[in-house]
Amino acid sequence: MFGLLARRLAAALPTLAGVIVVTFLMTRALPGDPAAYFAGPAATREAVEEIRRQLGLDQPLWVQFGDYLADLARGDLGLSITTGQPVLADIAQRLPASAELTLIGLLIAAGFGVPMGVAAALRPNSWVDHLCRVIATAGVSLPTFFTGLLLVYVFYYQLGWAPAPLGRLDAFSSPPPQVTGFYLIDSLLAGDIETFTGAAAQLALPALTLGIFALAPIARMTRGSMLSVLSSDFIRAARAAGLSGNTIVIRYALRNALLPVVTTLGMVLSFLLGANVLVEKVFAWPGIGSYAIEALIASDYAPVQGFVMAMAILYVALNLVIDLAYQAIDPRVRIEA
Amino acid sequence: MISRRHILKAGTAAALGTVASAPAIHGAAAQSRRETLLLISENPPNSTDIHGVGTNRPAYEASWNLYDRLMTFGVKKDANGVDHYDYTKLEPELAESWNQTPTSVTFKLRRDATFHDGSPVTAEDVKWSFDRALAVGGFPTFQMRAGSLEKPEQFVVVDRNTIRIDFIRTDKLTMPDLAVPVPAIYNSGLAKRNSTAADPWAMEWLRANPAAGGAYRLERWVPGQEMVFARFDGWRSGKRPDLARVIWRIVPQAGNRRALLERGDADISFDLPAKDFQELAAARRLKIVGTPVENAMQYIGMNVNRPPFNDVRVRQAIAFAIPYQRIMDQVAYGTAVPLFGGPAQPADATWPQAHPYVTDLDRAKALLVEAGYANGFETTFSFDLGLASMNEPISVLVSESLARLGIRTTINKIPGANWRNELLKKEMPLITNTFGGWLNFPDYFFFWAYHGQNAVFNTMGYQNAEMDALIEKSRFTQNEAEYTDAIKGFVAKAFTDVPRIPLFQPKLMVAMRDNIDGYRYWFHRQLDYRVLTKG
Numbered sequence: 001m002f003g004l005l006a007r008r009l010a011a012a013l014p015t016l017a018g019v020i021v022v023t024f025l026m027t028r029a030l031p032g033d034p035a036a037y038f039a040g041p042a043a044t045r046e047a048v049e050e051i052r053r054q055l056g057l058d059q060p061l062w063v064q065f066g067d068y069l070a071d072l073a074r075g076d077l078g079l080s081i082t083t084g085q086p087v088l089a090d091i092a093q094r095l096p097a098s099a100e101l102t103l104i105g106l107l108i109a110a111g112f113g114v115p116m117g118v119a120a121a122l123r124p125n126s127w128v129d130h131l132c133r134v135i136a137t138a139g140v141s142l143p144t145f146f147t148g149l150l151l152v153y154v155f156y157y158q159l160g161w162a163p164a165p166l167g168r169l170d171a172f173s174s175p176p177p178q179v180t181g182f183y184l185i186d187s188l189l190a191g192d193i194e195t196f197t198g199a200a201a202q203l204a205l206p207a208l209t210l211g212i213f214a215l216a217p218i219a220r221m222t223r224g225s226m227l228s229v230l231s232s233d234f235i236r237a238a239r240a241a242g243l244s245g246n247t248i249v250i251r252y253a254l255r256n257a258l259l260p261v262v263t264t265l266g267m268v269l270s271f272l273l274g275a276n277v278l279v280e281k282v283f284a285w286p287g288i289g290s291y292a293i294e295a296l297i298a299s300d301y302a303p304v305q306g307f308v309m310a311m312a313i314l315y316v317a318l319n320l321v322i323d324l325a326y327q328a329i330d331p332r333v334r335i336e337a
Numbered sequence: 338m339i340s341r342r343h344i345l346k347a348g349t350a351a352a353l354g355t356v357a358s359a360p361a362i363h364g365a366a367a368q369s370r371r372e373t374l375l376l377i378s379e380n381p382p383n384s385t386d387i388h389g390v391g392t393n394r395p396a397y398e399a400s401w402n403l404y405d406r407l408m409t410f411g412v413k414k415d416a417n418g419v420d421h422y423d424y425t426k427l428e429p430e431l432a433e434s435w436n437q438t439p440t441s442v443t444f445k446l447r448r449d450a451t452f453h454d455g456s457p458v459t460a461e462d463v464k465w466s467f468d469r470a471l472a473v474g475g476f477p478t479f480q481m482r483a484g485s486l487e488k489p490e491q492f493v494v495v496d497r498n499t500i501r502i503d504f505i506r507t508d509k510l511t512m513p514d515l516a517v518p519v520p521a522i523y524n525s526g527l528a529k530r531n532s533t534a535a536d537p538w539a540m541e542w543l544r545a546n547p548a549a550g551g552a553y554r555l556e557r558w559v560p561g562q563e564m565v566f567a568r569f570d571g572w573r574s575g576k577r578p579d580l581a582r583v584i585w586r587i588v589p590q591a592g593n594r595r596a597l598l599e600r601g602d603a604d605i606s607f608d609l610p611a612k613d614f615q616e617l618a619a620a621r622r623l624k625i626v627g628t629p630v631e632n633a634m635q636y637i638g639m640n641v642n643r644p645p646f647n648d649v650r651v652r653q654a655i656a657f658a659i660p661y662q663r664i665m666d667q668v669a670y671g672t673a674v675p676l677f678g679g680p681a682q683p684a685d686a687t688w689p690q691a692h693p694y695v696t697d698l699d700r701a702k703a704l705l706v707e708a709g710y711a712n713g714f715e716t717t718f719s720f721d722l723g724l725a726s727m728n729e730p731i732s733v734l735v736s737e738s739l740a741r742l743g744i745r746t747t748i749n750k751i752p753g754a755n756w757r758n759e760l761l762k763k764e765m766p767l768i769t770n771t772f773g774g775w776l777n778f779p780d781y782f783f784f785w786a787y788h789g790q791n792a793v794f795n796t797m798g799y800q801n802a803e804m805d806a807l808i809e810k811s812r813f814t815q816n817e818a819e820y821t822d823a824i825k826g827f828v829a830k831a832f833t834d835v836p837r838i839p840l841f842q843p844k845l846m847v848a849m850r851d852n853i854d855g856y857r858y859w860f861h862r863q864l865d866y867r868v869l870t871k872g
Contacts, residue, residue, distance in 0.1 A: 033755065033757065033758050036755075036757035036758055036761075037757070046479075047474075047475050047476060047479050048757070050474045050475045050478075051390055051391065051475055054390050054474070054475070055390070081383065081390070081391040082383055082393075082561075083381065083383055083560035083561045084383040084384045084389070084396075084544050084545065084560060085545070085560045090560065090561070093559075094561075149590075149592060152592075152593060152596065153596075156596065156600070157596045157599070157600065160600070164597050164600065164602040164603075165588070165590075165593050165596075165597075166586055166588065166597070166602075167562060167563075167586070167587075171375050171563070171584045171586055171602075172370075172373075172584075174557075175559075281589045281590055282590050282593065283590075283593075284562075284586070284587060284588045284589055284590070284593065286559070286561055286562045290589065291561065294561075297723075297752075
């Protein structure tokens, strides 16, 4: 097990090295001049040059790259000029916010998507199947910002059920002491039920928005996978042996059908983490996606590089976890590094 | 000073089980909601230190409320009865009095003034702060120089409570320049304790840790999300503020900002689309205040150094072809003052003022024929994508109108980060842009935007000896009549030569709930928490 881990991690090193070089070059190739941007609209040409010098952007590219590598080696991802904070601190704070939202969203998607897929597979082409297809298609074809705004309009603006879309907590509460960075967990650890319910209420709409969006791939994959398993020989054998319907569906069919679903879950998770920028914008959610976009608009190199690095590491880790989950679900799977 | 590091540290301690699981005390909830202002905006401040590199506009607001200056501006009522800072009146802030001579000004500091940490404010602190503004370069240094504050030797500590500023030349901007956000007074003792050999001015530390003595303390800052201010009860430089606490939250989505205000969950915001302001004002659900931004305008600029815009007849033709009223109705939604259809000659010595052009396609066509462009021409119309909500519809309306004269335009959207570089090159033939000067003098505007020194804001590359002479005269004359004549002269010239076509003077719009009073317009266009009240 540890050998496998070590081999997989070693194999990821060239990928990370590539990511470092490519992001460094790509951020520099972007149109836009950070010095001019940060000098502000009222600055003179001298002021722009002064800022360029202070940011070290007047150095040749290879010197900048050398400085960047030296900083990386010390674990220093640089300073974000847009937030004025070290990039590492920003990411450490924002990644849990995105992760909490994405995981809850995925939980909602899986909680509805898997049963929907199973139900559809059990009665293909019935009204249940069609209903599932309609719901899933509608969910995935509505852009997330639209779903989000619609939910805010109905549940906050019109009905007043949901709290104000002001991020992770309403304006009058303080965040719980940071342990994991997940407010739901941290508030429970601190024994602070009020903050827990507050955080959960803030989470509800954005997580639902993400869940609706992620429903389709999960439901469709479950349905397809279940259909093929249900028509396979061993299920026929189980039926012939007179096993109860529930036992067949849950214990035999579903477990075998889960493999591609887990892959899909992993893909959806990693995709959502970086791509839920729009949801973050709508709900003022201080996540990693909106952080990267804001930095990109300002040509703020350090956060963009830090973001891509963090995402690359996360993808590697996530793939590893999925591979390990495979083994747990299906003992036949043997992973070679 | 609570920084996020402290919170992180507290978190680590909790993880080790050393902190009893005391439920988080909801300081704000305990405090009455009446004394707390919830402010929402689109963009977050990136610093509390106005001298920092790349300090953004929202950070000016943080600095303005956290720090004191020696002096501040008085207040007057504008035409709509809204409080408006008064440029002509300087009032005491940290300085209780001053004595100005032709060669210097001597300030007496308040003896009871302290910083947030309780240490007294001394003349040494003032000197250190001004020296810092000159030493760090970039924006603060340039702003100081705009008031002829250029050398550290100009700032002389007379005694503990007295500081003298020596003038290097007679400059009408020196005194007002001491009341803008840049010359804030820092707690030099605290700052020095947190400086390093590599960072003698504590640039890094002061970014997140104000060493200030202003009316508000920084209670919490979560970068990109919120900044929380608490009233500093030891503040002696003005009337005790009404608001005990200000929570500033970042809400990126414009529709949600409006919903929050309408539902009463947020108290005040500048950042709504023009159309929303118009609708909210019509519905009377919120208090909407619009103040014309002094010395600012949205305009169309033409590159006078290249054909076809090097021909003044072509420029005049364009000025007759702009659909002014449609722009007012469909882009500005009434949140601006029109700058077209004025008298043939400048009526007074104010700026901005309306130019004589109106939409008249027949005259435009005639001018084009005269200039030899009867069949029109092709050109590119560029704008800054960072301000797309105004620029994009303007460019569409203008292109439509020009197409009727046979002028075919390609619209070129330039990302915000690149816009300035493109301006510096002075190659774009046709643009729409916005420009405003902090200091409200017509000659200040013209010096940057029309003078032959060809500063970046002279986006048209316009150079004319007669214009330069008039601008120079207005800057340095001491004679009132000569000053007025010079201004009328260069305004008239700007309208005949028309290198830029003013469209409108934008208004600074703010939406607030009915129980918020005391809003004051400032030239820096940020919110002053000290004067706001909540009923």
